Amino acid sequence: MPADEVVDTSMKKLGIVVSSTRPARIGPKVAAWVESVVPAGEWEVELLDLSQIALPFLDEVDMPANGNYALPHTKAWAEQVSGLGALVVVTPQYNKSFPASIKNAIDFLYAEWHAKPIALVGYGWSGAAQATQALAEVLTHVKADVVDQINLVFNADLTPEGELTVGEDNADRLRLALSAMAQKQSQQQPAA
Numbered sequence: 001m002p003a004d005e006v007v008d009t010s011m012k013k014l015g016i017v018v019s020s021t022r023p024a025r026i027g028p029k030v031a032a033w034v035e036s037v038v039p040a041g042e043w044e045v046e047l048l049d050l051s052q053i054a055l056p057f058l059d060e061v062d063m064p065a066n067g068n069y070a071l072p073h074t075k076a077w078a079e080q081v082s083g084l085g086a087l088v089v090v091t092p093q094y095n096k097s098f099p100a101s102i103k104n105a106i107d108f109l110y111a112e113w114h115a116k117p118i119a120l121v122g123y124g125w126s127g128a129a130q131a132t133q134a135l136a137e138v139l140t141h142v143k144a145d146v147v148d149q150i151n152l153v154f155n156a157d158l159t160p161e162g163e164l165t166v167g168e169d170n171a172d173r174l175r176l177a178l179s180a181m182a183q184k185q186s187q188q189q190p191a192a
Helices: 027-037 072-082 100-107 129-141 168-188
Strands: 012-018 043-049 086-092 117-124 145-153
Touching: 012 027, 012 168, 027 043, 027 086, 027 117, 027 168, 086 129, 086 168, 100 129, 117 129, 117 168, 129 145, 145 168
Parallel strands: 012 043, 012 086, 086 117, 117 145
Antiparallel strands: none
């Protein structure tokens, strides 16, 4: 980096989590829509694709609440989540709930979720309302701050193949959630 280049360290970091790990999934397309709605210049966006992160089923010896992470994949996951100011979790609805992969990813950590602003974007035949509601309960239990649940319905907002036709009402709702998360993150950061 040239010495005269200025880096904006005030930019907020937003993680977009793709929770489905199925080979034929549309989660990355929904995540791309989320990223397209993020106001330019307001967030530094990082995609967290659980299929690529590939956490094993919870294999830490100590309870996550104790924060004694021993395994490299847990330490790396904790560092990723800790480095974010907020998250948007993109989740399908499988059998009236969310995928095991996101529950597992949540279960690996504890303190890293505390007060973390999170918006949920669900998709499915019923808009994934049951999945996002159940996921909100889990995240609230680990003291995350769930700011909104946006539910995209097949054949209204997207096709089962992942062609998105999301209306401005859902885009506006996501923008409001991002704004609320930015405000919450600003309130949590100590003054320089």
